[in-house]
Amino acid sequence: MINAIAVILNGFFDILLLPFRMLPPFWGLLFISLLSGLGMIIVFGLVSNQEKISRLRKRMGGEALGILLHVGSPVTVVEFAGKLIWSNTVYLGYLLKPLLFIAIPFMLVWGQLDARYGRAGMDNDVPVTVTLQFESGLPERESIEIEVAGLEFLPPIVMIDTLNEASFRILPEGDSLRSLDISGTALRIGRTARWNGSRILRGFDSGASLKRLFSPWVGRIDQSEEGPGSGWYTLPDVRYGVLGGHWSWIAVFLVFSSLSAIAGARLFKVKI
Amino acid sequence: MKRRKFLKLAALSPAALLALNTGCSRVASPAKRVIVLGIDGMDPFLLRSFIYEGVMPNAARMMSSGGLNRLGTSNPPQSPVAWSNFITGYGPDVHGIFDFIHRNPSTRIPYLSTSRVIGPDRIISISDWRLPLTGAKVELLRKGEPFWNRLTDEGIPVTMVKLPVDFPPDKGKAKILSGLGTPDMRGSQGSFTFFTDDPRSITDVTSGGVVVPVRDYGDNCYVCTVKGPENSMRAGNPDMEVEAKVWVDREADALRIDIQGESIVLAAGEWSRWVRMRFDAIPHISSVNAIGRFYVKEITPRLKLYLTPLNIDPLNPALPISEPPDFSSNLARDLGPFYTQGFPEDTKALSRGILSDEEYLQQAWIVLKERLDLFHHELSRFREGMFFFYFSSLDLNIHMFYRALDPNSPLHASTAPYFKGAVRELYAQIDRVIGDALSERDGNTEVVVLSDHGFAPFNRSFNLNTWLAEEGYANITSSHLRNQDMFAAIDWASTSAYGLGLNCLYINRSDREENGSVPPEQVPDLLLRLKRDLEAVTDPATGRQVISNAYITSDVYPGPLPSFAPDMIIGYARGYRSSWETTLGSFPEEVITDNLDPWSGTHCIDPGVVPGTLLSTVPLSLPDPNLCDMGRSISWLFDVPVLPPGGRNIFSGNG
Numbered sequence: 001m002i003n004a005i006a007v008i009l010n011g012f013f014d015i016l017l018l019p020f021r022m023l024p025p026f027w028g029l030l031f032i033s034l035l036s037g038l039g040m041i042i043v044f045g046l047v048s049n050q051e052k053i054s055r056l057r058k059r060m061g062g063e064a065l066g067i068l069l070h071v072g073s074p075v076t077v078v079e080f081a082g083k084l085i086w087s088n089t090v091y092l093g094y095l096l097k098p099l100l101f102i103a104i105p106f107m108l109v110w111g112q113l114d115a116r117y118g119r120a121g122m123d124n125d126v127p128v129t130v131t132l133q134f135e136s137g138l139p140e141r142e143s144i145e146i147e148v149a150g151l152e153f154l155p156p157i158v159m160i161d162t163l164n165e166a167s168f169r170i171l172p173e174g175d176s177l178r179s180l181d182i183s184g185t186a187l188r189i190g191r192t193a194r195w196n197g198s199r200i201l202r203g204f205d206s207g208a209s210l211k212r213l214f215s216p217w218v219g220r221i222d223q224s225e226e227g228p229g230s231g232w233y234t235l236p237d238v239r240y241g242v243l244g245g246h247w248s249w250i251a252v253f254l255v256f257s258s259l260s261a262i263a264g265a266r267l268f269k270v271k272i
Numbered sequence: 273m274k275r276r277k278f279l280k281l282a283a284l285s286p287a288a289l290l291a292l293n294t295g296c297s298r299v300a301s302p303a304k305r306v307i308v309l310g311i312d313g314m315d316p317f318l319l320r321s322f323i324y325e326g327v328m329p330n331a332a333r334m335m336s337s338g339g340l341n342r343l344g345t346s347n348p349p350q351s352p353v354a355w356s357n358f359i360t361g362y363g364p365d366v367h368g369i370f371d372f373i374h375r376n377p378s379t380r381i382p383y384l385s386t387s388r389v390i391g392p393d394r395i396i397s398i399s400d401w402r403l404p405l406t407g408a409k410v411e412l413l414r415k416g417e418p419f420w421n422r423l424t425d426e427g428i429p430v431t432m433v434k435l436p437v438d439f440p441p442d443k444g445k446a447k448i449l450s451g452l453g454t455p456d457m458r459g460s461q462g463s464f465t466f467f468t469d470d471p472r473s474i475t476d477v478t479s480g481g482v483v484v485p486v487r488d489y490g491d492n493c494y495v496c497t498v499k500g501p502e503n504s505m506r507a508g509n510p511d512m513e514v515e516a517k518v519w520v521d522r523e524a525d526a527l528r529i530d531i532q533g534e535s536i537v538l539a540a541g542e543w544s545r546w547v548r549m550r551f552d553a554i555p556h557i558s559s560v561n562a563i564g565r566f567y568v569k570e571i572t573p574r575l576k577l578y579l580t581p582l583n584i585d586p587l588n589p590a591l592p593i594s595e596p597p598d599f600s601s602n603l604a605r606d607l608g609p610f611y612t613q614g615f616p617e618d619t620k621a622l623s624r625g626i627l628s629d630e631e632y633l634q635q636a637w638i639v640l641k642e643r644l645d646l647f648h649h650e651l652s653r654f655r656e657g658m659f660f661f662y663f664s665s666l667d668l669n670i671h672m673f674y675r676a677l678d679p680n681s682p683l684h685a686s687t688a689p690y691f692k693g694a695v696r697e698l699y700a701q702i703d704r705v706i707g708d709a710l711s712e713r714d715g716n717t718e719v720v721v722l723s724d725h726g727f728a729p730f731n732r733s734f735n736l737n738t739w740l741a742e743e744g745y746a747n748i749t750s751s752h753l754r755n756q757d758m759f760a761a762i763d764w765a766s767t768s769a770y771g772l773g774l775n776c777l778y779i780n781r782s783d784r785e786e787n788g789s790v791p792p793e794q795v796p797d798l799l800l801r802l803k804r805d806l807e808a809v810t811d812p813a814t815g816r817q818v819i820s821n822a823y824i825t826s827d828v829y830p831g832p833l834p835s836f837a838p839d840m841i842i843g844y845a846r847g848y849r850s851s852w853e854t855t856l857g858s859f860p861e862e863v864i865t866d867n868l869d870p871w872s873g874t875h876c877i878d879p880g881v882v883p884g885t886l887l888s889t890v891p892l893s894l895p896d897p898n899l900c901d902m903g904r905s906i907s908w909l910f911d912v913p914v915l916p917p918g919g920r921n922i923f924s925g926n927g
Contacts, residue, residue, distance in 0.1 A: 126608075127545065129528070129535040141523070156526040156539050160519045162491045167528045169537050234535040236548060239559070239588070246588060251556045 003220065006212050010199060013112045017197035026240050026252070028197040029117045033253045036109050037260025040102050045270035047098040053271045056094065060087045107214050110253075115199045115217040117249040119235040122189075127154060127169040128235065132182060132228035134164045139226060143183070150178035151189070166228075185227025188219040205230035305717040306909050307651075307709045308660040308902075310358075311702055312351060312436070312452070313667030313875065314723035316342050316885040318677075322699045330707035334721065334887040343884035344898030345725040347828055348775035348841050349875050351452055351667065352386055354724035354884070355436035357899040360416030361918020364837070365829035367416040369437065371773035373855070374836045377784050380759065382772060382856070384461070386453040387412050387439050391504065400507050401554075408504070410440045410591055419903025419916040420446050420658065426912045429657030433650050434643070436662055436724075439614070441595035448595045449603070451662045452614040457501045457551075457562040457582035457590065462613055464581055464621045467496045467518070470574035473626075480620020486518075486575065494518040494575055498531075500551035500562055500582060501590070512551035512560075522572045529566060529577075538568045543638065546609035548585060561585035563609045565638075567631065578626060580635075584612045607649055610642045617668040623869050629687070632672065633694055640665045640701060647705060651712065658906065663705070669698055670727050674873025678729040680847070682866040706887075713889065718909055721887040722902060728882055730874035732811060733851035733867045734818055734844065735860045736771035742863060743805060745769045754859035761859055765789055768798060769839075771854050774876040776838035777802070777822075784835065799824050799839060806842065811864050818864065820845045820878040843878030850876070894922040 016035075020028035063084040070076040122128055138159055144166065146153050154169035170189075172178060178189040187204050199216055206223035207230075223229055239246035247255075265272050320340060323332045331340075346354040346363065348371065356367040364370045374385040388411050392404035414437050420430045424445035434451030435441070441448035456462050464481035468474065474485045486494040496516045502509040516531040526539040529547075536544050544566040552559045562582035569576035584593055586604040593612055594600035604610065616639040622632040640663075647661050675681035676691035709719045737759075740746040746767040748754055753761035759770065764780060764787035771777050779795050782788040790798060806822040821843035825833060828841065842850065852869070853860050875882040886897050890909065894901075901919035908921045915921065 129537050131528075131535055154537075156521075156524040156537070158519065158521040158524055158526045158528045158537050160492065160521065160528065162493065163519070167535055167537050234533070237533060237550075239550070239561075241588075245557055246550075246559050246561065248556050 002210060002212060006216065009108065009112070009213065010216055013116070014198070017116070020197055021195040023196060025117055025196040025238070026242075029113065029240070029249055029252055030256055032109065032113060033256035034260040036106075036253070037257035037262075038264045040106070040257070041261040041264035041270055041272070042268065043102055043105075044098045044272065045265075045268055047101045048094060048271075050271050053091070053094055056087060056091055057271060060084060060091070063087060111214040111216050112199075113249055113253055115215075116197050118217070118237060119200050119202055120238050121198075121200050122172045122233075122235065124172050124174065127171050128233050129167055129169055130180070130187075130231065130233055131165050131167045132231040134166070135229040138164055138166060139183070143226065145181075145183045147181040148179070150174060150176040151180070182228055183226040184224030185221055187221055187231075189233075200235065201233070202235050203230070203232035304656055305654065305712070305714075306658045306906055307654070307712060307717065307719045308658065308906060309705065309709060309719070309721045310355075310436070310660060310662040311666055311721060311723045311885070312662065312664050313670055313725060313727055314699075314702070314721075314885045315670070315726035316340065316883060317726065318670075318695075318699070319885055322696060322703075325696075327696055327700050328703035328706075330703045330710055331721075331887060333710065334706065334719070334889060338888035338891050341886040341888075341892060341897055343722055343886040344896060344900075345875075345879050345882060345884045346899060347823060347843070347879045349725040349877070349879040349882050350774060351724055351875075352437050354899055355452065356414050356416070358722075358724065358902050359414070359418050359435075359437065361419055361900050361903045361916050362416055363829055363900065365831045365833055366918075367414050368834055368836075369414055370825075370837055370841075371776050373773045375772050375778070377835045378786050380770070380772070380778075380785065380857075382758075384455075386414060386437050387455075389459065397507070402505050402507060404504070412438065412440055412442070414438070416918075417916070418442055418444075418446075419907055419918070420444075422907050422912050422914060422916050423658060423910055426910070428910050428912070429655075430660075431650060431654065431657070432660040432662075433646060434662040434664070435660065436614070440592040443595060446595070447599055449600055450593045450612075450614075452664065454584070454593055454612055454614040455591075456613045457560070457584060458499070459501065460581070462581040462615050462618060462620060464618055464626065465498060465579040466621075466626050467494065467577040467579070468575055469494070470576060473574075473576065480618075480624060481581075481626065483626075488520070488575070492520050492522070494520070494577075496577065498549065498564070498579065498582075500549065501560060503551075503553050505553045505558065512553065514549050514551060518575070518577060520571050520575060525571055527568060527571055527575075527577075536566065538566065540568050540571045543567045543634065548587075548609070549582065560590040561588045562590070567627075567635075569627075569631065578621065578631075580618060581613055583609075586610060586612050603646065603649070607642075607645050610646060611639055614664075615668065616664065617672075619668055619672055619871060622672055623871055629673075629691060629870070633669075633691070636665060636669050636698075640698070644701075644705070648708070651708060654712070658910070663702060665698055666702060666723075670695060670873045672870050672872070674727065674729055675870065678731070678872070681729060681731050681872050682868055683870065683872060710889075719889045720902075720906065721885070722899070723884040723886075724899060725875040725879075725884050726882040727873045727875055728846045728877055730849045730867050730872055731847045732813075732818075732849075733865050734809075734848050734854070735851045735863050735865070736777065736842065736854040737857060738859050738861070739806075739809065739863045740767075740769055740771065741859055745802065746859075748859055754861075755853070757856040757858050759857040762857075769802060770857065771842075771850065772857055773838070774850055774855055775842050775844075777840040777842055779839045795839070802840060806840075811848070813864070816847070817845050818848045819843065820881065843880075844876070845878065846881050848877065849874045888923075890923050892922050893924060894920060897922045 017028045063080050066080040067077050152171040157168045159166050180187045201219045203218040204221045206221050322328045346357045352369050356369045360367045369385050373382045375382045390409045392406045392408050394405040396403045423430050430446035432448045436452030439450040439454040441450050466483045467486045498514045500512040503512045518529050520527045529536040546563045549562050550559045563585045564582050565580045567578040586600040617636045621627040673691045675683040676687045741748050747763045748761045749763040750761050767780050768790050779790050780788045781790050783792050803822040806819045809818045823841040901922045903916050904919040905922045907915050
């Protein structure tokens with residue numbers, strides 16, 4: 001069931017980002033950020049009690065004005081300040097309901113963007129480190145069997161007892177289908193990013209949990225008896241050139257979704 | 273503005289043509305392409321011997337057409353000075369570069385001669401944060417007009433890759449990637465990091481890099497902190513840092529480095545590929561990228577992990593290294609990251625024993641391979657105009673391995689003969705580059721190969737400041753401070769001269785230096801006395817003259833000189849050079865000592881001893897070509913109406 005939802009969700013975002021496949025990745029990220037900001041403000045407008053918020057905002061304005069008008073009377077200032085703090089608390093209470101509505105979709109969008117814009121895809125002839133996590137202690141070095149297709153295995157295997165981890169390198173080659181089999185556990189290998197905004201796998205595990213919906217960069221594996229339970233590939237993170245800085249996708253998302261939400265609030269006359 | 277500029281140009285051009293056209297006849301068919309290979313340190317004598325050995329068939333082809341010529345170098349014959357001569361057509365009196373380091377005339381504090389960073393003008397301080405309202409700037413200190421401006425003004429495309437003494441690159445119409453003089457991310461000319469738990473390797477002071485002690489607490493993990501550039505957005509400019517966890521597997525003799533979410537697996541004796549590191553000034557908003565390569569020197573019994581100096585990332589350069597700015601990022605996208613610092617081979621790590629001869633040579637080949645990839649990439653895109661490409665490999669590697677060539681070197685016996693072959697192989701590789709350039713010849717293409725200077729052995733070190741003290745020109749007051757840098761031991765009030773830099777000597781003038789002791793009217797006599805005394809110095813071990821010529825700067829460059837210019841340029845004899853200690857103002861006990869540093873070849877001596885090399889497909893018509901002549905001569909090949917003013921035209925023969 002969870003896997004089916006994950007497939008639908010991934011497909012939805014693939015379709016949403018279809019027009020941006022050939023553009024630099026920033027534009028797809030910008031589009032989703034703006035769309036998310038608008039979506040969040042519309043949901044906020046529908047779910048929140050706009051009348052109560054409007055009344056509260058007017059009252060808070062009056063209380064702030066009261067402080068300014070009575071600066072000569074400390075008792076009155078303290079009284080208005082106390083009221084203002086209480087009004088703010090009430091305001092946070094009004095926000096609670098819309099925030100609960102938005103939380104799940106927000107986390108889903110967050111996961112999708114991280115999977116699509118957080119890391120660069122594999123490049124041919126650039127070694128990638130694979131780290132395997134074994135649940136019940138490291139196996140003997142000699143017992144780890146590695147079979148590859150579409151890539152080259154580069155020894156040595158570094159075994160880290162403290163972490164129950166084993167790491168080695170693979171070298172992606174050509175454009176054929178890539179596969180990696182560790183002692184009977186078949187892993188899905190992320191391809192070179194097929195298009196801008198496509199999901200880039202950077203990990204795998206054998207569990208079928210709800211977590212998979214919020215971390216779509218993790219591929220599912222059927223674990224063998226001797227194979228690893230989970231693991232990850234090392235892929236470089238991506239930064240975006242915005243206003244002369246190097247912004248993470250998180251900074252791009254937060255800034256542009258906020259701007260879009262503010263603009264949406266004015267456009268749709270939503271009180272925030 | 274454009275209309276006014278046009279009218280001005282229209283009025284001036286005929287006059288300029290009349291004034292500057294020296295009557296030289298134009299080439300019948302203008303060359304549309306000129307490939308210029310700048311091979312730093314290619315020595316005419318070594319080149320000739322390798323040609324006769326059959327190692328360099330392409331150079332031999334060029335020798336038969338245009339001849340193998342000695343190319344007059346700069347005085348002093350240091351690379352920044354020499355390449356500035358090439359770029360401007362003038363000497364240091366015009367371009368203002370006299371040495372690798374200059375000093376503030378008043379305070380005597382040394383600084384890098386080629387560029388400097390100027391901080392932002394306005395800053396807002398909020399708590400611990402310093403937010404700049406204007407950008408910081410990097411200033412190129414080389415003056416004078418580059419010769420290629422005359423080409424680009426005529427619409428001739430110019431591409432200069434790894435151009436020396438051009439950081440930050442000249443803004444203009446030429447495509448430029450900066451070379452020699454480009455700093456690393458910490459602002460030095462190359463500062464390595466060496467992580468180790470070997471107590472024998474841990475020292476407090478290591479010039480050219482830092483040794484960082486690390487420890488395994490029993491979990492096979494070392495926490496290694498990589499220090500990046502200073503964070504100018506925080507009070508006190510603390511170093512930005514990146515933490516790396518190094519997990520060792522002693523059974524496999526391999527390790528895994530976890531750094532910023534990336535894991536790198538390496539076996540002992542392996543070099544990593546370029547690792548990108550992000551140093552956050554303001555997390556998520558402002559960061560600078562750097563690149564470095566790890567080398568696993570040893571895992572068992574002790575961890576010895578070397579990290580190259582942090583280079584400016586060509587993909588997202590933190591400082592301007594190319595013009596137009598996206599030139600470097602386009603190259604990095606096409607070819608991957610590459611060394612951007614001016615001195616890519618880590619000679620300091622070899623000198624300090626951090627890298628062995630073999631490990632240093634591995635790095636040298638990595639550098640050369642990258643450089644060859646850049647060369648072939650740009651050569652394949654070269655269609656028209658001038659294409660200049662600079663190779664540093666011969667220079668730096670012969671500095672380090674001259675001891676293998678010279679039986680008189682104090683280190684010759686302890687250097688494996690293999691490295692003599694490595695020098696030969698480096699020359700052979702450069703010959704293949706010459707061959708690639710020659711294969712582009714099509715009747716409209718000329719090839720010029722030039723070097724800025726040659727080479728000589730550096731077997732004996734001359735402690736100039738110690739000599740000045742022994743001869744009464746400098747006064748040491750505290751003998752226990754004599755080995756400290758920056759003249760810690762000197763009494764300025766009774767000192768009349770001091771040495772700083774590789775070839776420079778300064779008079780301690782009362783009208784220029786703080787606490788200066790020599791009145792201006794006494795300077796000419798003092799200089800004559802110093803010249804006589806210096807040229808009379810002999811090595812007690814060999815009886816040979818140590819200094820061929822002590823040049824009084826105002827005699828060599830009679831025009832007005834900048835206040836930072838040296839008063840005397842020391843031209844050492846073959847086999848001798850100023851000691852490393854002299855360059856930074858300390859006073860070792862002995863005047864002349866054996867040079868036991870692997871840095872065993874030099875060119876910072878008398879310019880007559882180390883001429884550069886010139887090979888050309890265009891025959892020469894002047895017998896004594898000089899670096900200053902090259903810009904004007906290359907421009908003449910394009911038939912531009914106004915030639916650059918500096919130098920002579922060595923191809924036409926009539927100026």
